[in-house]
Amino acid sequence: MARLVMKFGGTSVADIERIRNVALHVKRETDAGHEVVVVVSAMAGTTNQLINWTREAATIHDAREYDVVVASGEQVTAGLLAITLQGMGIAARSWLGWQLPLNTDEVHGSARITSIEGDDLMDRLSQGQVAVVAGFQGIGPDRRITTLGRGGSDTSAVALAAAVHADRCDIYTDVNGVYTTDPRIVAKARKLDRVSYEEMLEMASLGAKVLQTRSVETAMIHGVQLQVRSSFDEPQSLAPTDMSQVGPGTLVCDEDEIMEQQIVSGIAYSKDEAKVTLIKVADKPGVAANIFGPLADASINVDMIVQNVSDDGTHTDLTFTVPNDDLPRALKVIEAAKDEIAYRDLVGSQDVVKVSVIGVGMRSHAGVAAQMFKALAEKGINIQAITTSEIKVSILIDAAYTELAIRALHTAYGLDGD
Numbered sequence: 547m548a549r550l551v552m553k554f555g556g557t558s559v560a561d562i563e564r565i566r567n568v569a570l571h572v573k574r575e576t577d578a579g580h581e582v583v584v585v586v587s588a589m590a591g592t593t594n595q596l597i598n599w600t601r602e603a604a605t606i607h608d609a610r611e612y613d614v615v616v617a618s619g620e621q622v623t624a625g626l627l628a629i630t631l632q633g634m635g636i637a638a639r640s641w642l643g644w645q646l647p648l649n650t651d652e653v654h655g656s657a658r659i660t661s662i663e664g665d666d667l668m669d670r671l672s673q674g675q676v677a678v679v680a681g682f683q684g685i686g687p688d689r690r691i692t693t694l695g696r697g698g699s700d701t702s703a704v705a706l707a708a709a710v711h712a713d714r715c716d717i718y719t720d721v722n723g724v725y726t727t728d729p730r731i732v733a734k735a736r737k738l739d740r741v742s743y744e745e746m747l748e749m750a751s752l753g754a755k756v757l758q759t760r761s762v763e764t765a766m767i768h769g770v771q772l773q774v775r776s777s778f779d780e781p782q783s784l785a786p787t788d789m790s791q792v793g794p795g796t797l798v799c800d801e802d803e804i805m806e807q808q809i810v811s812g813i814a815y816s817k818d819e820a821k822v823t824l825i826k827v828a829d830k831p832g833v834a835a836n837i838f839g840p841l842a843d844a845s846i847n848v849d850m851i852v853q854n855v856s857d858d859g860t861h862t863d864l865t866f867t868v869p870n871d872d873l874p875r876a877l878k879v880i881e882a883a884k885d886e887i888a889y890r891d892l893v894g895s896q897d898v899v900k901v902s903v904i905g906v907g908m909r910s911h912a913g914v915a916a917q918m919f920k921a922l923a924e925k926g927i928n929i930q931a932i933t934t935s936e937i938k939v940s941i942l943i944d945a946a947y948t949e950l951a952i953r954a955l956h957t958a959y960g961l962d963g964d
């Protein structure tokens with residue numbers, strides 16, 4: 547007998563028929579004697595709708611009340627799944643974040659989990675009850691509802707798996723695993739049987755939304771066995787979980803559990819980037835501090851930075867990127883500091899995308915970046931900014947070339963499947 551956390555995303559619970567399908571996946575496991583905690587997202591599209599309503603109600607609004615509204619989507623699906631399971635003769639009970647409780651910090655809208663009370667839940671599991679938990683939500687130190695940031699149900703699931711000492715956390719979604727790149731962009735993307743925590747962490751933080759970054763971080767810290775698999779497979783035709791066998795999806799695991807490590811394992815992209823260019827900034831000490839100090843004070847995260855060489859030794863252009871939503875604020879901050887920075891022009895642009903290649907093999911292999919630049923040059927794609935770390939290279943390009951660039955890189959690194 548195993549203890550499983552099964553998480554189902556928005557498209558997997560999009561209507562009552564899909565919820566019934568989810569219930570059959572759960573039944574398959576309980577019939578085999580496994581203990582199950584299910585974590586559900588809101589129905590596809592619901593969270594976007596709820597967010598839009600808060601914006602329509604007031605452009606600037608109280609983050610606590612935003613959380614009250616956007617957390618409601620998960621309450622609906624948790625109740626509906628519990629009802630459906632009960633209809634199939636399975637003892638099931640729904641749990642909201644505050645009822646567990648799943649405790650978080652006070653950062654409404656993107657709260658971090660601080661602790662989860664798992665004892666009550668474990669008692670219920672041992673009595674044969676299925677716990678259906680509303681993902682994405684918790685309770686803050688102010689005893690008000692919090693939410694965990696977009697895609698946060700993944701993190702609810704992994705944190706719960708750690709809290710109840712589950713044997714595995716299965717993330718059921720609309721693709722059957724983690725691919726070398728987004729399979730919706732590259733038809734030749736290949737499913738990975740295994741991917742290391744570190745690579746998955748980079749892939750998620752660089753835009754592959756199949757897992758929320760914090761869920762991978764949490765799995766890595768607590769050593770949770772994490773698997774991504776499909777909810778669209780016929781529930782009853784699948785064999786129930788057998789912990790002695792490798793599952794059907796992608797296992798996120800330690801690097802040393804992967805036999806054949808590729809140099810590049812995946813390619814990710816993020817459209818959540820905006821570019822800011824300061825034209826003709828004085829080329830002298832202290833200028834970068836005058837630019838990035840006020841941005842940091844405004845809590846704006848700067849990602850890539852490029853400073854051009856000045857041709858006359860006195861002035862230069864400086865480009866950096868910020869998250870899309872922060873562009874208007876970033877421009878305001880820089881304008882307000884114009885006197886101290888002393889630049890000629892300021893230009894903001896959202897027509898850019900960040901494309902990243904990721905692989906732990908880069909630690910021991912030279913030439914990965916060079917290969918990237920060559921593949922892009924062959925397609926006539928201009929690189930606007932570059933950043934690297936030990937296991938990734940990221941470039942900023944014109945958004946119009948997103949698909950062309952990803953396909954070219956996928957082929958260049960030998961990742962194409964059939």
Ligand code: ADP
Pocket residue numbers: 554555556557558587697718719720721723724725726727728729730753754755756757812
């Ligand atoms: P859910 O609603 O189940 O949480 P998401 O939409 O958040 O699902 O994540 C699944 C999606 O992630 C897939 O439909 C796919 O388009 C996208 N995706 C991006 N990169 C990858 C990747 N490398 N492998 C698999 N899926 C990816």
Ligand code: ASP
Pocket residue numbers: 555556587588593594619681682695696697698699700
């Ligand atoms: N419903 C939330 C969202 O759309 C959380 C999740 O799906 O994981 O972001």
Ligand code: MG
Pocket residue numbers: 555697700755756757758
């Ligand atoms: Mg998701």
